[in-house]
Amino acid sequence: MPKIVDHDERRRLIIESVWALISRRGLAAVTMRELAAEAGFANGGLAPYFRDKDEILLAAFQYACAATERRLAPAIAESRGLAALRGLCHELMPLDDTRLLEARVVIAFCDRALYAPGMSSAYQATTARWRTLMHNCLAQARLLGEVRTSVPDERIVETLVAVVLGFQANAVLTPAATTPERQLEVLEGLLDSYV
Amino acid sequence: MPKIVDHDERRRLIIESVWALISRRGLAAVTMRELAAEAGFANGGLAPYFRDKDEILLAAFQYACAATERRLAPAIAESRGLAALRGLCHELMPLDDTRLLEARVVIAFCDRALYAPGMSSAYQATTARWRTLMHNCLAQARLLGEVRTSVPDERIVETLVAVVLGFQANAVLTPAATTPERQLEVLEGLLDSYV
Numbered sequence: 001m002p003k004i005v006d007h008d009e010r011r012r013l014i015i016e017s018v019w020a021l022i023s024r025r026g027l028a029a030v031t032m033r034e035l036a037a038e039a040g041f042a043n044g045g046l047a048p049y050f051r052d053k054d055e056i057l058l059a060a061f062q063y064a065c066a067a068t069e070r071r072l073a074p075a076i077a078e079s080r081g082l083a084a085l086r087g088l089c090h091e092l093m094p095l096d097d098t099r100l101l102e103a104r105v106v107i108a109f110c111d112r113a114l115y116a117p118g119m120s121s122a123y124q125a126t127t128a129r130w131r132t133l134m135h136n137c138l139a140q141a142r143l144l145g146e147v148r149t150s151v152p153d154e155r156i157v158e159t160l161v162a163v164v165l166g167f168q169a170n171a172v173l174t175p176a177a178t179t180p181e182r183q184l185e186v187l188e189g190l191l192d193s194y195v
Numbered sequence: 196m197p198k199i200v201d202h203d204e205r206r207r208l209i210i211e212s213v214w215a216l217i218s219r220r221g222l223a224a225v226t227m228r229e230l231a232a233e234a235g236f237a238n239g240g241l242a243p244y245f246r247d248k249d250e251i252l253l254a255a256f257q258y259a260c261a262a263t264e265r266r267l268a269p270a271i272a273e274s275r276g277l278a279a280l281r282g283l284c285h286e287l288m289p290l291d292d293t294r295l296l297e298a299r300v301v302i303a304f305c306d307r308a309l310y311a312p313g314m315s316s317a318y319q320a321t322t323a324r325w326r327t328l329m330h331n332c333l334a335q336a337r338l339l340g341e342v343r344t345s346v347p348d349e350r351i352v353e354t355l356v357a358v359v360l361g362f363q364a365n366a367v368l369t370p371a372a373t374t375p376e377r378q379l380e381v382l383e384g385l386l387d388s389y390v
Contacts, residue, residue, distance in 0.1 A: 026310040028223050104309055110364050111306040114299055115221040123368050131372065151384055158373065159381045165364055166357030169305050173318050177326065178353065186354045189346055191387040 011049050014039045014061045023101040027057050027108050054058065054112060058119055061109040064102040065126050068092065081141035082191065085160075088133055089187050092164040094171040095180045097192045103168040130164075131157050157192055163190065204373055206244050207233045210254045218296040222252050222303050249307060256304040257298040260321050263287065271328065276336035277386065280355075282318050283328055287359040289366040290375045298363040325359075326352050344389045351389055358385065 017039040021030055036046045050056045051052035061168060068091060075087030094103040113119040134157045141147040148157075163186060212234040216225055230251060245251045260265045263286055270282030289298040308314040329352045336342040344351075358381065365373035 029310055108306050111303050113368055115224055120368055127369050149352050155380050155384050162361030162365060163357045166361035169360055173308055173315055174322050182353050185350050189350050
């Protein structure tokens with residue numbers, strides 16, 4: 001009987017094992033051969049799962065998004081309005097080692113997404129999801145009377161999305177300036193200005 | 196007599212001619228051979244000027260920074276305080292085609308800078324320069340009585356740096372949401388909150 005192989009599961013296991021290599025050296029610097037070795041495959045062994053490095057990068061980005069989404073669930077479920085918005089932003093900010101590694105993948109992904117339509121639509125879908133969640137929290141915060149500013153929600157959301165994305169790069173590249181404490185202060189300053 | 200070749204000038208001409216190719220397809224997707232062809236060299240002809248693609252990317256980044264710096268000069272010279280801060284941010288935001296192309300190079304650069312120390316120090320030097328200019332404008336704006344907020348300057352600068360960098364990615368990747376108008380509204384909203 002032929003072995004039953006769950007390709008989705010196999011792809012997930014490969015991504016988990018190559019994740020550290022991508023995070024450490026960047027996708028541009030590693031070869032398909034090294035990625036295969038990291039995942040415990042012979043040279044060429046990744047071909048049935050991933051056609052090229054871009055497909056691996058897309059899967060790594062989606063893996064990071066799924067991890068973020070899992071962390072978001074309690075932040076959204078257990079709080080409302082402004083507290084939920086704060087919790088949401090915290091999960092999108094690179095405040096610890098896990099999220100710093102994810103930030104590296106997001107940056108690599110942004111670069112490739114500039115030229116690969118399939119990747120840019122994945123980026124758009126992800127940031128559209130963040131925007132929707134932020135809008136929902138803000139609408140709730142206004143109903144609760146926590147947010148009373150005349151600044152329109154679209155502008156607040158665009159500000160927060162730009163800030164968390166800017167942090168993704170700066171927390172990795174200028175860590176002395178963009179510390180977790182400074183990131184949290186910036187967020188609180190913004191949220192205070194909307195009360 | 197041997198021909199006198201100005202290597203710095205030659206390097207600058209090469210960067211100018213490969214700039215469009217990098218902006219259009221991303222450095223990761225182009226080969227040294229294509230870059231040489233774009234610059235009008237035979238295959239291998241770039242070797243005396245650039246050892247590898249990373250060196251070309253570093254030069255392209257520095258070229259973009261120099262262009263930004265040239266645009267910044269009048270913004271700083273002709274205005275003071277809050278107006279100078281606004282002008283500075285405008286030059287760092289991807290509001291037109293030139294700055295959108297520069298944003299693409301900045302994003303590619305951020306990705307490689309994560310793993311190449313020489314490139315990350317170039318990034319740090321550039322953002323340190325932005326931070327210093329912003330601090331100078333803010334100090335002047337406080338002296339002029341234009342900025343009276345109790346929010347410390349460090350936090351204002353960190354917010355603005357994160358926002359302009361977030362725009363670099365979002366104006367290219369989610370242009371429908373991150374329009375020039377929206378970027379300007381976000382900036383004005385932030386500056387208003389510091390008055």
